[in-house]
Amino acid sequence: MIIAIDGPSGAGKSTLGKMLAKNLGLLYLDTGAMYRAVGLAVAKSGTNFENRDEVIEITRRAKIELVGEPENLQVFLNGVNVSNEIRTPEVGQAASIVSTISEVRKILVEHQRMLGEMAENGAVLDGRDIGTVVFPNADVKFFLTAKPEARAGRRYEEERTRGHVSTYEETLAEINLRDARDVSREDSPLSIAADAIVVDTSELDLTEVHELMLEKLKGKSEKVKK
Numbered sequence: 332m333i334i335a336i337d338g339p340s341g342a343g344k345s346t347l348g349k350m351l352a353k354n355l356g357l358l359y360l361d362t363g364a365m366y367r368a369v370g371l372a373v374a375k376s377g378t379n380f381e382n383r384d385e386v387i388e389i390t391r392r393a394k395i396e397l398v399g400e401p402e403n404l405q406v407f408l409n410g411v412n413v414s415n416e417i418r419t420p421e422v423g424q425a426a427s428i429v430s431t432i433s434e435v436r437k438i439l440v441e442h443q444r445m446l447g448e449m450a451e452n453g454a455v456l457d458g459r460d461i462g463t464v465v466f467p468n469a470d471v472k473f474f475l476t477a478k479p480e481a482r483a484g485r486r487y488e489e490e491r492t493r494g495h496v497s498t499y500e501e502t503l504a505e506i507n508l509r510d511a512r513d514v515s516r517e518d519s520p521l522s523i524a525a526d527a528i529v530v531d532t533s534e535l536d537l538t539e540v541h542e543l544m545l546e547k548l549k550g551k552s553e554k555v556k557k
């Protein structure tokens with residue numbers, strides 16, 4: 332069983348993806364973390380982000396591993412745990428830039444498909460193009476969204492907890508910039524699959540969204556109570 336969760340940043344995709352994966356005993360794949368790992372690898376190498384060939388080569392060579400249970404997923408880049416390092420706003424922007432390169436997407440999409448197909452009981456994947464490109468035949472597709480102000484508020488709190496110092500206004504500007512890039516890129520822009528279930532999480536708390544998603548999953552997985 333494959334569950335696709337797409338949507339803009341800060342809509343709650345990863346938290347809800349982890350909750351669903353844990354609840355249903357599925358593998359959880361944070362595809363944004365893979366783009367972030369590539370963004371970090373490029374930044375660390377000192378390569379200019381405009382140098383597409385070099386960025387593609389770095390992506391090809393990068394060994395990206397997602398290890399552990401959904402709620403404690405660890406991200407390794409070339410054997411080094413980069414789980415915290417990839418969560419900074421700078422790496423978020425770097426990820427958004429490298430994700431506009433078609434060859435980079437091709438490499439990561441192949442990796443994502445392989446991991447999803449290999450998962451014994453199936454997987455929950457969260458990203459921007461899961462239901463449209465990576466798994467267009469996913470069993471269930473969710474598109475989570477929320478007003479930019481609500482998403483910025485959540486990201487701001489999240490980053491503060493992690494010890495990053497930025498203001499709410501900076502976080503909102505960062506979200507708007509990333510939204511614009513994700514929606515306007517030529518290859519696999521953020522878009523809603525025709526058969527996706529759209530959920531606006533602006534006014535809902537996590538439990539409410541989780542319940543709503545489980546409700547939609549009824550009949551699709553034996554693990555969801557009838």
Ligand code: DC
Pocket residue numbers: 340362363364366367423426427430457458459460461509513
């Ligand atoms: O979900 P996130 O904020 O960790 O994603 C970081 C960036 O990676 C985001 O700006 C767009 C890109 N991304 C993508 O293009 N396709 C995906 N499936 C996941 C993320």
